[in-house]
Amino acid sequence: MVRWGARLLFLGLAGCVESYLPAVIDAPNSYLVVDGFINGNGVTRIKLSRSINLAVGTTPPAETKATVYIVDDVGARYAVRETSTGFYKSDSVVLNPARQYQLRIATTGAKAASYESELVPLKVTPAIDKLDWAWQGDYVGIRLNTHDPQQQSRYYRWSFLETWEFTSAYESVLEYRGGIIQSRITPIHTCWRTEQNTIIKQGSTAQLAQDIVVNQPLLAISNRAERIKIRYSVLASQYAETAPEFAYNELLRKNTEAVGTVNDPLPTQLTGNVHRIDNASEPVLGFVSAHTVQYKRLFINRADLNLPGSWRFDSPYATCTTTIELAPDPSEPQPIYIPYTRVFATSDNVPIEYYVDNGMYLGYTGSSRACVDCRVRGVNAKPGYW
Numbered sequence: 001m002v003r004w005g006a007r008l009l010f011l012g013l014a015g016c017v018e019s020y021l022p023a024v025i026d027a028p029n030s031y032l033v034v035d036g037f038i039n040g041n042g043v044t045r046i047k048l049s050r051s052i053n054l055a056v057g058t059t060p061p062a063e064t065k066a067t068v069y070i071v072d073d074v075g076a077r078y079a080v081r082e083t084s085t086g087f088y089k090s091d092s093v094v095l096n097p098a099r100q101y102q103l104r105i106a107t108t109g110a111k112a113a114s115y116e117s118e119l120v121p122l123k124v125t126p127a128i129d130k131l132d133w134a135w136q137g138d139y140v141g142i143r144l145n146t147h148d149p150q151q152q153s154r155y156y157r158w159s160f161l162e163t164w165e166f167t168s169a170y171e172s173v174l175e176y177r178g179g180i181i182q183s184r185i186t187p188i189h190t191c192w193r194t195e196q197n198t199i200i201k202q203g204s205t206a207q208l209a210q211d212i213v214v215n216q217p218l219l220a221i222s223n224r225a226e227r228i229k230i231r232y233s234v235l236a237s238q239y240a241e242t243a244p245e246f247a248y249n250e251l252l253r254k255n256t257e258a259v260g261t262v263n264d265p266l267p268t269q270l271t272g273n274v275h276r277i278d279n280a281s282e283p284v285l286g287f288v289s290a291h292t293v294q295y296k297r298l299f300i301n302r303a304d305l306n307l308p309g310s311w312r313f314d315s316p317y318a319t320c321t322t323t324i325e326l327a328p329d330p331s332e333p334q335p336i337y338i339p340y341t342r343v344f345a346t347s348d349n350v351p352i353e354y355y356v357d358n359g360m361y362l363g364y365t366g367s368s369r370a371c372v373d374c375r376v377r378g379v380n381a382k383p384g385y386w
Contacts (some may be wrong), residue, residue: 007032029053032063032115034274034286036088037239038101038124041292043220044090046103048190051113051285069108070074071122072099073119101290103274118273119290125240126153128296140305142298144232149209152216155246160199160218161235162192163383164227169317170367170373174351178341181351181364188350191374192383193227200253202246222314223305231301233385238294248272248287297385320371324355326363338363 029051035161036046048063068088070081072095080103093099093189100119107113129285130145172371174181201218205211218236221228270288286360325343328335336342338361344351350372355363370376 015221029283030061030111031283031285032105032107032111032113032223032274032276034103034105034115034117034284035058036271036286037121037288038095038103038122038290039090039093039293040097040290043072043092044078046078046088048086048088048107049292054160063107065108067108070095070101071097071104071116072101074099076312095122095290097124097292103288107373109183109233110271113171113279114277115274115284117286120242120245120273120288120290123153123242123291124288125238125292125294126150127236127294128236131234131296131298133298133300136220138223140223140228140300141220142218142236144216144218144236144238144296146213146216146294148240151211153211153240154204154206155241155243156203156205156213156216157239157241157246157249158199158203158216158218158237159237160201161194161237162197162227162232162301163242163386164232164386165190165230166226166374166378167191168370169315169320170352172323172350172352172372173364174353174364176344179302179345181341181344182339187380188373191378191380192386193378194383197265199257200249200250202241202253204246206243221333223307224312224314226313228300228305229302231299231386233297233299235297238296239289239291240384241291244273245287245289256313261356316377317371320367321332322352322365322367323349324363324365325351326355329363347359 010192025197033049033051035049036044038044046068047176048066049060050063052060062085064082064085065304066082069079070078070090070177078090078093080088083089100121102119103117103335105115107115121221122286126146127150128144128146131142133140133142135141143170146156153367167190168188173184175184175186191339203216248270255270270285272285274284274286274288275286277281323343325341327338327340341364343349344366346366348369349366351364351366354361354374355365366372
């Protein structure tokens with residue numbers, strides 16, 4: 001499964017004195033990149049794109065209008081249709097674990113060709129027994145337990161989706177609507193932000209007598225992080241892997257996450273399990289596996305952390321300030337009066353409240369949209385699971 005974008009897999013080394021730029025950086029080839037896996041108990045999602053050379057700073061182009069199928073070893077087919085540019089999605093299906101599966105892809109246009117992944121067994125993933133957290137010094141450590149009583153899993157990979165509640169720097173009770181300042185009807189102070197963590201987290205029990213994973217670390221969160229200030233949730237996904245997939249992802253992890261110092265391993269060329277049918281020598285980037293997925297969600301409330309009430313969290317709003325618009329402003333030759341505005345008639349600025357002095361309404365206070373409107377960083381609709 002590709003996690004590092006559509007880049008060529010032949011990586012150059014940076015010398016200690018001068019950079020070495022191999023010819024492949026300017027290579028004109030554009031190879032197919034296949035990112036995703038065959039989901040045995042849900043929806044299969046596949047991203048298709050094309051590689052670009054390392055000298056190009058643009059986003060890799062999507063591979064569109066392809067025909068994609070999941071095919072098993074007795075010929076049954078399941079369509080994986082393009083739902084947005086370069087993204088393909090199947091119906092939710094439950095696959096037979098006794099069968100083997102592959103992905104077949106037919107591209108169109110100038111680079112029309114047919115590709116297929118190797119037939120692979122459907123790995124049945126055991127349930128996540130426990131997902132919890134514990135203090136690890138100045139960090140909140142998220143950890144996981146699982147086991148396979150059948151002793152068939154042995155190789156595991158985990159991914160996780162983080163969601164947290166946050167508030168903007170200022171709570172606005174006014175909004176510009178219909179050409180005037182009015183009471184706010186659209187809430188923009190409290191939002192929820194969701195991020196898919198992209199690190200490759202794997203573990204193996206192949207060298208152990210029992211197929212048991214205990215307190216497997218998933219991630220560590222600083223005790224100052226904004227994400228744990230109000231309420232935080234993480235959805236862990238667990239996948240049982242084959243030994244070849246585990247080895248592929250481990251090399252991918254070393255190539256993308258452990259490169260940068262003299263003590264890190266050298267970048268390695270990856271060999272996936274997808275090939276072009278009429279030209280097996282053409283590189284295709286990606287490893288298509290097949291497995292069921294197990295999920296478990298954890299919530300952490302601020303009160304659970306037992307931090308002092310005066311505890312200071314890091315904030316992206318640390319530099320935010322407010323401004324005042326007088327209405328009327330005595331210094332203006334053509335003053336405006338409440339409920340009209342000039343400052344907050346633009347989308348860049350948001351009114352917060354009326355500016356009042358000695359009981360007199362003299363104008364408005366406000367700030368930039370980035371400081372007031374939490375939707376700049378998240379969504380104001382509470383998740384259904386919250």
